[in-house]
Amino acid sequence: MNAPTEPTRKLRVATTSLAGCFGCHMSFLDIDERLFDLLPLIEFDRTPLTDIKHCGPCDIGIVEGGICNAENVHVLREFRANCKVLIAIGACAVTGGLPAQRNHLDLADCLQEVYVTEVSLSKGGIPNDPELPLPLDKVHPIHEVVKVDYFIPGCPPSADAIWKFLTDLIAGRTPKLGHGLISYD
Amino acid sequence: MSDTQTFLLDGEEIPFAPGQTVIQAALAAGHYIPHLCYHPEFKPHGSCKVCTVKVGNRTAASCTLPAQAGLEVESASDEMNDLRRTLVQMLFAEGNHFCPSCEKSGNCALQALGYDLGVMTAGFRHLFPDRPVDASHPDLLLDFNRCILCELCVRASCEVDGKCVFALSGRGIDKHLIVNAPSGRLEDTDVALTDKAVQVCPVGVILKKRVGFAQPIGARRYDASPISAQALADAPRAPAGDGRCAACEEAEEK
Numbered sequence: 001m002n003a004p005t006e007p008t009r010k011l012r013v014a015t016t017s018l019a020g021c022f023g024c025h026m027s028f029l030d031i032d033e034r035l036f037d038l039l040p041l042i043e044f045d046r047t048p049l050t051d052i053k054h055c056g057p058c059d060i061g062i063v064e065g066g067i068c069n070a071e072n073v074h075v076l077r078e079f080r081a082n083c084k085v086l087i088a089i090g091a092c093a094v095t096g097g098l099p100a101q102r103n104h105l106d107l108a109d110c111l112q113e114v115y116v117t118e119v120s121l122s123k124g125g126i127p128n129d130p131e132l133p134l135p136l137d138k139v140h141p142i143h144e145v146v147k148v149d150y151f152i153p154g155c156p157p158s159a160d161a162i163w164k165f166l167t168d169l170i171a172g173r174t175p176k177l178g179h180g181l182i183s184y185d
Numbered sequence: 186m187s188d189t190q191t192f193l194l195d196g197e198e199i200p201f202a203p204g205q206t207v208i209q210a211a212l213a214a215g216h217y218i219p220h221l222c223y224h225p226e227f228k229p230h231g232s233c234k235v236c237t238v239k240v241g242n243r244t245a246a247s248c249t250l251p252a253q254a255g256l257e258v259e260s261a262s263d264e265m266n267d268l269r270r271t272l273v274q275m276l277f278a279e280g281n282h283f284c285p286s287c288e289k290s291g292n293c294a295l296q297a298l299g300y301d302l303g304v305m306t307a308g309f310r311h312l313f314p315d316r317p318v319d320a321s322h323p324d325l326l327l328d329f330n331r332c333i334l335c336e337l338c339v340r341a342s343c344e345v346d347g348k349c350v351f352a353l354s355g356r357g358i359d360k361h362l363i364v365n366a367p368s369g370r371l372e373d374t375d376v377a378l379t380d381k382a383v384q385v386c387p388v389g390v391i392l393k394k395r396v397g398f399a400q401p402i403g404a405r406r407y408d409a410s411p412i413s414a415q416a417l418a419d420a421p422r423a424p425a426g427d428g429r430c431a432a433c434e435e436a437e438e439k
């Protein structure tokens with residue numbers, strides 16, 4: 001797989017991790033030396049790698065993780081408002097993933113169990129610092145909150161899948177993963 | 186040779202034996218038509234509609250459509266595959282399919298079908314139903330979260346095992362798999378590990394305990410080749426049972 005040829009202008013890319021584990025970002029970095037092929041083509045806006053706090057106008061937004069709290073919703077909306085193409089990456093962004101495994105439970109029961117009842121976990125009651133974003137009663141995949149243009153499933157998607165997807169997209173092809181690269185686990 | 190009857194599948198001639206369905210003839214000839222509830226050893230159930238093909242201006246489930254000479258069947262078209270994709274997406278949105286923690290991953294027909302059709306998202310709003318598992322049996326686990334209501338376990342338990350351990354209950358979106366015991370629990374049935382019903386589930390509902398990931402992810406059935414390349418595995422073969430069990434026949438007659 002060759003990297004696409006250099007465009008006249010670098011594509012501006014933003015990434016974020018919402019209710020995710022950063023595994024998808026790690027998998028992105030796992031493209032290893034192919035990052036050198038990618039860097040002449042793109043520049044980063046807000047990402048955990050640049051520490052830019054807010055997303056500006058971008059060509060591509062990549063969102064890891066689902067929506068589990070109020071802050072996730074704000075960040076996701078900011079991405080949608082600023083990114084021409086929005087990509088959901090990983091099982092959590094695409095399906096809700098692991099965090100959504102609490103969806104059949106009552107949120108208050110979860111908080112009670114973790115912060116009060118369970119002795120090995122409890123550390124002085126349910127946190128209520130105003131700095132903390134309020135949890136939502138259910139965890140949602142991001143397409144339930146904003147329009148999403150592309151989805152890359154996987155927990156996490158492999159570096160090869162991410163590479164194939166991004167190089168297709170940057171080259172102006174419809175991204176296609178195919179056998180061995182498309183994976184839900 | 187001259188009296189071999191054929192029909193056209195995506196423009197290719199497919200021979201068939203009298204009594205065969207379109208999907209049986211296609212699979213026997215090595216042509217894949219996507220399917221979920223069809224199984225070569227059981228009577229067709231016709232419920233998942235994934236095997237839908239176009240004949241003239243109409244669509245029909247190819248697992249229940251009798252092969253006829255001269256039929257012109259369209260299957261591998263964008264139109265049919267779009268329809269199948271939507272059906273698979275609905276199955277994903279309707280249950281709880283968290284593949285990363287599912288023991289069936291890599292051996293699962295629903296997942297393999299999703300991969301093959303290029304299903305990147307369930308698209309719909311996920312229902313996140315609350316379906317407690319049944320871990321009562323010492324050797325078997327039932328995870329209802331992943332049931333696609335294909336009735337293969339129901340058919341196998343009745344037609345082959347003669348036990349009718351499983352049944353579907355309810356209508357529409359409330360339809361669900363039940364265990365035929367007054368307690369509703371699997372431990373109170375005479376299900377056995379060797380039962381056909383325990384082996385046929387295409388997804389990760391009926392699972393043997395203490396097996397887990399002994400066969401590693403990456404070395405599983407659909408890792409080797411996509412489900413569409415395994416059409417011959419589902420070619421017609423002798424039926425596993427001979428119709429419904431005696432008790433069910435009797436109940437019907439009453």
Ligand code: SF4
Pocket residue numbers: 184281282283284287288289290291293294295296331388389390
């Ligand atoms: S049953 Fe299949 S589709 Fe569902 S979670 Fe398990 S592997 Fe995934």
Ligand code: SF4
Pocket residue numbers: 331332333334335336337338339351362385386387388390391
């Ligand atoms: S448990 Fe498995 S075999 Fe039985 S109806 Fe559900 S999906 Fe089909």
Ligand code: FES
Pocket residue numbers: 219220221222223230231232233234235236237246247248249
């Ligand atoms: S395989 Fe034909 S309807 Fe399910």
